Amino acid sequence: xxxxxCRKKANNEKYCLxxxxxxxxxxxxFETWKKALDVSWEDYLxxxxxxxxxxxxxxxxxxxxLSETS
Amino acid sequence: xxxxxxxxxxxxxxxxxxxxxxxxKSKSVKHENMGVPYFVAERERKIVVVPALGHLYxxxxxxxxxxxxxxxxxxxxxxxxxxxxxxxxxxxxTITKLAADAEVFVNACDYDIEGSLIGYNILNxxxxxxxxxKRMKYSTLTNDxxxxxxxxxxxxxxxxxVEAGKARxxxxxxxxxxxxxxxxxxxxxxxxRYTTLSTGRVQGPTLRFLVLRENTIACxxxxxxxxxxxxxxxQGKLYEAKYEKETIDNKAEADAIVEECKGKIGEVAxxxxxxxxxxxxxxxxxxxxxxxxxxxxxxxxxxxxxxAERLYLDALISYPRTSSQKLPPTINYKSILTSVxxxxxxxKLASELLSLERLRPREGKKEDPxxxxxxxxxxxxxxxxxVSEHKLWDLIVRRFMAVFGEPATKQSVKAxxxxxxxxxxxxxxxxxxxxxxxxxxxYVRFDEVQLPEIEEGEKIEVINVVYEDKFxxxxxxxxxxxxxxxxxxxxxxxxxxxxNIIQTLYNRKYIIDESMKVTExxxxxxxxxxxxxxxxxxxxxxxELEEKMQQIQNNKEKRENVLxxxxxxxxxxxxxxxxxxETIGQALxxxxxxxxxxxxxxxxxxxCETGKLMxxxxxxxxxxxxxxxxxxxxxxxxxxxxxQQGIIKPTGRACKSCGWSTVIVYRRGRRPWxxxxxxxxxxxxxxxxxxx
Numbered sequence: 001x002x003x004x005x006c007r008k009k010a011n012n013e014k015y016c017l018x019x020x021x022x023x024x025x026x027x028x029x030f031e032t033w034k035k036a037l038d039v040s041w042e043d044y045l046x047x048x049x050x051x052x053x054x055x056x057x058x059x060x061x062x063x064x065x066l067s068e069t070s
Numbered sequence: 071x072x073x074x075x076x077x078x079x080x081x082x083x084x085x086x087x088x089x090x091x092x093x094x095k096s097k098s099v100k101h102e103n104m105g106v107p108y109f110v111a112e113r114e115r116k117i118v119v120v121p122a123l124g125h126l127y128x129x130x131x132x133x134x135x136x137x138x139x140x141x142x143x144x145x146x147x148x149x150x151x152x153x154x155x156x157x158x159x160x161x162x163x164t165i166t167k168l169a170a171d172a173e174v175f176v177n178a179c180d181y182d183i184e185g186s187l188i189g190y191n192i193l194n195x196x197x198x199x200x201x202x203x204k205r206m207k208y209s210t211l212t213n214d215x216x217x218x219x220x221x222x223x224x225x226x227x228x229x230x231x232v233e234a235g236k237a238r239x240x241x242x243x244x245x246x247x248x249x250x251x252x253x254x255x256x257x258x259x260x261x262x263r264y265t266t267l268s269t270g271r272v273q274g275p276t277l278r279f280l281v282l283r284e285n286t287i288a289c290x291x292x293x294x295x296x297x298x299x300x301x302x303x304x305q306g307k308l309y310e311a312k313y314e315k316e317t318i319d320n321k322a323e324a325d326a327i328v329e330e331c332k333g334k335i336g337e338v339a340x341x342x343x344x345x346x347x348x349x350x351x352x353x354x355x356x357x358x359x360x361x362x363x364x365x366x367x368x369x370x371x372x373x374x375x376x377x378a379e380r381l382y383l384d385a386l387i388s389y390p391r392t393s394s395q396k397l398p399p400t401i402n403y404k405s406i407l408t409s410v411x412x413x414x415x416x417x418k419l420a421s422e423l424l425s426l427e428r429l430r431p432r433e434g435k436k437e438d439p440x441x442x443x444x445x446x447x448x449x450x451x452x453x454x455x456x457v458s459e460h461k462l463w464d465l466i467v468r469r470f471m472a473v474f475g476e477p478a479t480k481q482s483v484k485a486x487x488x489x490x491x492x493x494x495x496x497x498x499x500x501x502x503x504x505x506x507x508x509x510x511x512x513y514v515r516f517d518e519v520q521l522p523e524i525e526e527g528e529k530i531e532v533i534n535v536v537y538e539d540k541f542x543x544x545x546x547x548x549x550x551x552x553x554x555x556x557x558x559x560x561x562x563x564x565x566x567x568x569x570n571i572i573q574t575l576y577n578r579k580y581i582i583d584e585s586m587k588v589t590e591x592x593x594x595x596x597x598x599x600x601x602x603x604x605x606x607x608x609x610x611x612x613x614e615l616e617e618k619m620q621q622i623q624n625n626k627e628k629r630e631n632v633l634x635x636x637x638x639x640x641x642x643x644x645x646x647x648x649x650x651x652e653t654i655g656q657a658l659x660x661x662x663x664x665x666x667x668x669x670x671x672x673x674x675x676x677x678c679e680t681g682k683l684m685x686x687x688x689x690x691x692x693x694x695x696x697x698x699x700x701x702x703x704x705x706x707x708x709x710x711x712x713x714q715q716g717i718i719k720p721t722g723r724a725c726k727s728c729g730w731s732t733v734i735v736y737r738r739g740r741r742p743w744x745x746x747x748x749x750x751x752x753x754x755x756x757x758x759x760x761x762x
Contacts, residue, residue, distance in 0.1 A: 022289040
């Protein structure tokens with residue numbers, strides 16, 4: 001299996017080790033965002049993609065998740 | 071010829087100082103043999119001081135092809151295996167010639183692991199007299215200390231230290247040569263081109279620290295939070311008070327607090343004043359000197375180490391490659407301060423210290439059996455120091471004075487202002503008594519915040535209450551100073567090698583920029599090593615080996631055992647790497663290709679704006695020029711001429727005048743110069759006008 005994003009060897013069925021870690025961070029932090037701003041999943045992902053402090057891998061995963069949502 | 075004492079020094083300038091110090095009239099005579107200098111001093115008996123050029127001998131493969139695994143090695147003169155080290159032969163021949171008429175042999179190289187090994191190898195291979203040689207121990211190159219060291223020669227060489235030094239070089243060679251050859255060979259198989267990929271016992275784990283940090287940054291997801299500030303007016307001046315909770319995790323809560331505080335009058339609820347003492351800093355060991363010089367002047371650790379070495383060779387400071395934060399009384403504080411006093415800039419401060427009844431430095435925990443902490447000698451500069459050298463020397467002098475200072479007394483003030491039931495704090499801090507700060511003033515980073523005189527119950531005008539949207543930040547990338555501290559904390563590398571290892575990471579293009587951004591090549595090398603050779607590049611193993619070296623030095627471990635253990639560890643790993651060369655090559659190939667491509671990319675094409683400007687070579691004329699990568703894609707014909715001689719590298723910076731890409735040109739015998747690609751760059755016009 002290859003990573004959906006970078007085509008490196010996947011760690012699970014979707015992502016490589018680093019993209020998986022970014023995915024995990026995205027999932028974990030959504031609760032904090034929801035509590036802080038009452039944002040929807042979609043808005044959360046869009047905001048992350050635009051945030052200059054978000055890491056490149058996190059942005060890449062956010063883009064994939066967003067395309068899956070829409 | 072009358073028999074004499076032959077002293078081996080580490081460098082020519084050290085040799086000259088030693089000879090001058092030991093000569094009865096302080097007038098040694100310089101001689102040369104095939105361009106190699108040596109110095110003759112007259113004392114009770116004749117003394118010849120001959121310098122080395124750092125290491126004259128090195129480890130190399132004993133026999134066989136340039137392949138791996140390789141475990142047979144020998145020590146050879148450097149000129150036999152290193153290109154450009156031809157003058158080493160002249161040095162060795164001269165020393166051998168001088169040794170023929172010598173009776174007493176002394177190793178007077180720096181008193182540390184490298185100095186002991188440099189001297190031992192010369193005395194062993196070039197003179198054949200290592201067993202009978204004596205050792206000279208000193209921490210500064212001042213006349214008094216050198217004379218004293220010569221009078222009190224240690225009866226034999228420090229063989230345990232030599233053994234530890236040999237072990238370090240041999241173990242590092244075994245790791246470096248085998249793992250680097252494995253990586254280089256795998257990458258060549260996949261990319262078809264030869265690129266030196268190196269790693270090593272310390273280099274591998276160091277790069278891994280950087281990669282781990284880079285990965286954390288890449289996967290980082292920020293979370294929002296808010297801070298609230300109240301702008302208050304006291305006695306006509308504006309101040310900023312912070313809300314009692316440093317961060318608020320919910321926007322609605324932040325909104326509510328701001329709304330409830332707006333337009334309200336504040337009242338001083340409580341004023342808390344605390345007086346506390348701040349101790350002087352501890353003396354400099356090399357690590358803290360490098361760290362301080364980086365923060366204050368932006369010098370990278372290697373630059374600081376090199377400059378400190380020059381100051382040491384000029385006998386202006388003590389031996390800088392020390393781990394010690396102790397200043398023993400034997401260095402004679404009073405005479406140093408008396409000498410320092412001769413400089414107008416330090417006169418008042420040094421006199422103040424000299425008038426104290428007792429001088430007692432504040433010392434740190436770290437110790438070094440060979441040398442004390444870095445301190446200024448009794449000498450003042452004989453030559454004009456360049457600006458950066460002078461700054462470093464000044465830093466060392468002021469730090470030396472500061473450690474004898476009284477603790478500083480500071481006062482912190484915390485005023486609680488109640489605004490409609492919400493607590494805000496005004497924070498202030500000021501110095502009551504400067505103490506040691508006086509001596510270290512230009513280098514003390516402290517912002518005094520003076521609060522106005524207010525009393526409890528006083529009403530305060532609130533101008534505004536606002537919240538700020540904020541996000542959590544990823545951890546910062548390492549910088550040369552923080553990486554050095556990390557290496558020190560993890561116990562990998564030595565004070566003498568750490569700065570060079572960081573430089574090697576740059577040279578190999580594993581990292582770029584001052585922020586130490588890891589390149590794809592650096593990441594791939596780390597991934598490969600982690601996956602296929604994790605046991606040999608772990609921090610734990612590196613630390614364990616450092617401890618073993620220390621044990622050899624303390625005569626509690628044998629060099630042979632450490633080497634055998636190293637080979638046993640490396641063998642299975644290297645066999646595995648060999649069988650997986652193709653897979654490893656595939657993992658590295660793309661990064662190697664990208665890395666060599668990146669070396670030629672200058673910047674974005676200013677004409678088509680989508681292509682990249684690259685250094686290319688014309689197939690017809692063979693001349694190099696800059697062209698756009700879109701030439702074959704959409705026919706962008708942007709091109710610029712380049713100088714045909716010298717080495718050209720992209721600077722990665724835009725021209726300050728026109729914003730176009732620039733390159734740097736290195737030509738033998740000339741200073742490197744930056745060249746803007748824009749043929750009509752205003753800067754070029756300015757230059758022409760100046761020439762006219």
